[in-house]
Every structure is written in structure tokens, then in C-alpha cells.
Amino acid sequence: ASSSxxxxxxxxxxxxMSLDLLRPQAQGLGTLTQKVGPDAPELAFSFxxxxxxxxxxxxVGSGYIVVTQNGKELQALPHAxxxxxxxxxxxxxxxxxxxxxxxxxxxxxxxLYALDGTLPVDSLYQxxxxxxxxxxIDPVSNAGEIQPSAPNxxxxxxxxxxxxxxxxxxxxxxxSGRWVRGKAEATRRQATAxxxxxxxxxxxP
Numbered sequence: 001a002s003s004s005x006x007x008x009x010x011x012x013x014x015x016x017m018s019l020d021l022l023r024p025q026a027q028g029l030g031t032l033t034q035k036v037g038p039d040a041p042e043l044a045f046s047f048x049x050x051x052x053x054x055x056x057x058x059x060v061g062s063g064y065i066v067v068t069q070n071g072k073e074l075q076a077l078p079h080a081x082x083x084x085x086x087x088x089x090x091x092x093x094x095x096x097x098x099x100x101x102x103x104x105x106x107x108x109x110x111x112l113y114a115l116d117g118t119l120p121v122d123s124l125y126q127x128x129x130x131x132x133x134x135x136x137i138d139p140v141s142n143a144g145e146i147q148p149s150a151p152n153x154x155x156x157x158x159x160x161x162x163x164x165x166x167x168x169x170x171x172x173x174x175x176s177g178r179w180v181r182g183k184a185e186a187t188r189r190q191a192t193a194x195x196x197x198x199x200x201x202x203x204x205p
Contacts, residue, residue, distance in 0.1 A: 038103075
């Protein structure tokens with residue numbers, strides 16, 4: 001009996017250790033499916049944790065947003081969830097919307113929360129109909145909270161020099177295929193929080 005027990009322990013020791021034991025235990029993010037546009041394919045979005053296991057205590061961790069079509073991987077986008085696990089909705093971890101006004105769905109994803117957890121820091125990924133791939137929009141990504149403000153514009157709430165949030169406007173100019181910094185048009189104050197209307201400036205750097 002003792003020899004059998006020793007054999008079992010020996011086999012257990014030789015078995016390869018699952019990488020899941022080394023990864024943050026916030027796995028279980030749901031696979032999301034989305035039809036990008038009327039004539040575009042339906043894509044699936046999943047998250048695969050990497051093998052670094054270097055997330056801070058209590059944080060979700062890093063890995064890849066994997067985009068597939070009919071089971072075939074199209075791309076793997078590096079992303080780190082530097083946030084407490086309880087702040088991440090496993091079933092709605094991506095937000096799909098046509099942010100640039102071209103009729104195709106882009107998506108944003110939150111990376112962390114700044115200003116003592118009150119300000120989401122988002123990344124925006126835009127779908128390119130020519131390549132069928134997503135690309136991160138650097139001018140607005142990883143800076144603050146991204147919200148749609150017009151058919152082809154977004155408001156970007158960032159932390160100001162004083163520590164208080166400020167709002168910028170960025171618009172997509174189809175003629176140049178670029179996102180440009182907009183101008184804030186003064187609006188009359190209302191009973192609710194002030195609204196900033198986005199005005200595109202194609203000459204902006």
C-alpha cells in the first residue's frame with residue numbers, strides 16, 4: 001500500500017503544473033460576440049491571461065484581447081486590467097459603439113481607475129473595414145474616460161494639473177482618416193452639469 005501511495009505522489013509531482021495556478025484568479029471573462037456592421041462579419045472577443053502572473057495583489061492582470069471569426073484568430077491585442085477584480089464586469093468588459101461615425105462598431109475597454117478610483121482610464125479600438133482588424137487610437141487611449149459626444153466625436157475626461165478632471169474633445173476626420181483635437185464651444189449653463197459640445201477642427205495638429 002505504501003509503495004502504491006509513493007507511486008501516486010511521484011506521478012503527481014511529474015505532472016505539468018497548470019499555468020492557471022500562476023495567473024490571476026479573475027478568469028472567467030465572458031466571450032462576447034458582436035456583428036460589426038450590416039455587411040461585416042460577426043466577431044467573437046475573448047480575454048486570455050498571459051503567463052506573467054505579475055498583477056498587483058487584488059488586481060485582474062494582463063493578457064490579450066483575442067478577436068476571432070468562425071473560430072479563427074484574427075488578432076491578439078495586448079491589454080492590462082490594472083484594477084480591482086470587483087470593478088470588472090465579466091459579461092460587459094468591452095463597450096461596443098460606432099465612435100468614429102463610419103457605420104462600423106468600434107470598442108473601448110477600461111484599463112484602470114484614476115483619481116482615487118473615480119476616473120476610468122479607457123483605450124479605444126477602431127475597426128478598419130479594409131483590413132478587417134482593430135487598431136488602438138493613440139490620441140485618446142490610456143489618458144482618461146472616453147464617451148461619445150457626437151456622431152464622429154468623443155469627449156475625453158482627463159486629470160488636470162490641479163488634480164481635478166477636465167474635458168477635451170476629439171473628432172474623427174474621414175477625409176484624412178485621423179483623429180484630431182477639437183475645440184470646446186461655450187454653452188449656456190443648465191441646471192445639470194455643464195455640457196461641452198465638440199466642434200471638429202481639421203487643421204488641428
